[in-house]
Amino acid sequence: QDPLTRLPNSLLLEDRISQAQRKADRDSSLFAVLFLDLDGFKTVNDSLGRQFGDLVLIESAQRLAAEVRAQDTLARLGGDQFAVVVEGLEQAEDVAQLCERLADTHERPFDLGRHQLRLSLSMGIAVYPQDGQDPHTLLSRAEAAMDRVKHAGRNGYRFFEATMDSSVHGHLELQNALRQALAEREFLLHYQPKFDALSGQIVGVEALIRWLRPGSGMVSPAQFIPAAERSGLILAIGDWALDEACRQMRAWYDQGHRFKMAVNLSAQQFRHARLIETVRATLARHELPPAQLVLEITETTAMEEAETAMGILRTLAEMGVGLSIDDFGTGYSSLAYLKRLPAGELKIDRAFVGELTPGSEDAAIVQAIIALGHTLGRTIVAEGVETVEQRDFLAVSGCDTLQGFLLGRPTTATALSELLAG
Ligand code: C2E
Ligand code: CA
Ligand code: CA
Ligand code: CA
Known part of the structure; x- marks a missing residue:
């Protein structure tokens, strides 16, 4: 262990x-x-x-x-x-x-x-x-x-020592700015489509948070999610993202779209006692069928305190919410654990997709994940698809779903709606 x-x-x-x-x-x-x-x-x-x-x-x-x-x-x-x-x-x-x-x-x-x-x-x-x-x-x-x-x-x-406080101030400043960003509604969601590898149909979209910080332009989540995690603000920010994603999904649902909305959960959100209740209440508020929602958690998060994680995942699965294991392949979960994990989707980490050339070590890993995932009845998604070669290799290898800059960048709801309207 x-x-x-x-x-x-x-x-x-x-x-x-x-x-x-x-x-x-x-x-x-x-x-x-x-x-x-x-x-x-x-x-x-x-x-x-x-x-x-x-x-x-x-x-x-x-x-x-x-x-x-x-x-x-x-x-x-x-x-x-x-x-x-x-x-x-x-x-x-x-x-x-x-x-x-x-x-x-x-x-x-x-x-x-x-x-x-x-x-x-x-x-x-x-x-x-x-x-x-x-x-x-x-x-x-x-x-x-x-x-x-x-x-x-x-x-x-x-x-x-007190003179060291300037770097603390750096942290506190960012935390205050994040708190204010919530109040001032400076966050927005971009959506990146997921495509069926064979038909090219959009089967889902992933909500990715952005911060329009006055004076700094668009700030990427990599720059503020860690600070939000450390300060506990991630809970309020995560609540907002889940609500906003469901609100948008409701609008698309009403237009007849049946693809799924994926929302990322950080480790803190996932562990928090009120997660289940928040998800339930948010779905109810937007009168959204649970099956329209997919929650993405990383393999590492799913493995920490494995039994607790399993319990949370099982409850969500019983509610009918879809689950996706993000950054898969980086956490070394055991086969036994994977088999019990009630997640319908495995998302192969971008690191393996990045260096995909036929015959390479990464190609073998990706093919092994696909074979293994299919044996267990899971849908396999590849993220970070940037080249035609990667796309073709993944499709031929039997990967179910593809996501990446080649096929569609994260974009605003408005831009994606236009794309959907054709
Ligand atoms: P992630 O869940 O692994 O999301 C995929 C990231 O890869 C996104 O970065 C996306 O823009 C980027 N990406 C997509 N296709 C490609 C590609 O073809 N090539 C390359 N190089 N990159 C690609 P982004 O939007 O900066 O998000 C970074 C991370 O921040 C996400 O990683 C996720 O862990 C976290 N995050 C984003 N939104 C949220 C949120 O609402 N809540 C939480 N808790 N975390 C979030
Ligand atoms: Ca170090
Ligand atoms: Ca993700
Ligand atoms: Ca990922």
Whole structure:
């Protein structure tokens, strides 16, 4: 079992920090939030490939876990970032010893079969109560301290200081701007069609959020979804996107269109207790048959806390909502899990489609995913189709649905309506 998926995620971490806060208030102790970032990880991941990257992360998590006491919390923030909550401190300085030990654990080279790697950790520390009174502030400030370590040449730790607040302000500014963007209705959805590989018919559209930020033009979701996730604003933004997509689908439905509307869910939305109720209420509000809606979640999200995820997915499937596993092929879900997963659609990650040439390794992977998916009765979608060669290869290989710039870019509802009208 992958030890990474068993670590608490950022949502759980916030709960733990709130708990630590109550406890520290009770027995007037201190606690520290450590923000950890692996140095050099991206280079490893990019040069050796994701498989090796994942091995490094697992090994690193194990080394960290061995130093963290049972009463403390080690969490995975995502990517190569971890956090530790260290409780029951008498003085802030006491946490420095732990940082030394965590650094030591990473001095031993990482042994990956043919490769031996040297990595280190950059660590930032924020201490409750002096550095912040809530989980967000403590984490942001621990991150700001970590940033300083990075800039000073990596490998080490630092305590948060007030002069570091400018980078915190960068985060807070973006969060405030996002909050305002919701109120001022600066978000909009673009829609990218999905085509049947054989007939060329539009079988679905995917809603992709855009932010028309005054003075900055169109901001891509890659630039603000992570900040929205970290601040919890993703829930309100996600509610808006789901509602807007369903409203638009209702309009197209009334014009006689029966393709499906796909909406992306981030990990936080997916885990949130009220997801099922929100989906149910939104469909009801627009009097939309559940089968018109497809929810896209990434393979990684579907695999984190697999049993919980399975339960949520099953409930959605029972409601009649379609489910699609996005970025498929990057998360290494097991066959056994995949078989039980009630998702009608697998979306092959763009990374595999990008380098599709007949006879290549990626071509073999894509064909294997298609064969496997079909055996399990799933529809296979390829995203990121940019060339005629890719399209033809995918169609000949039996891929069911195609999506990409070659066939149709994400565009406004108005432009897509015109296309649909012929
Ligand atoms: P995704 O779900 O994997 O979406 C596909 C991304 O690939 C989109 O980027 C799309 O514009 C882009 N794309 C489509 N065809 C091609 C192609 O042929 N070539 C290339 N190079 N790219 C192509 P976009 O719109 O920037 O969205 C990025 C990510 O942001 C999405 O990845 C999704 O994870 C997230 N996102 C977008 N909208 C929402 C939303 O409403 N809610 C949430 N939670 N996440 C969203
Ligand atoms: Ca890193
Ligand atoms: Ca998607
Ligand atoms: Ca994708």
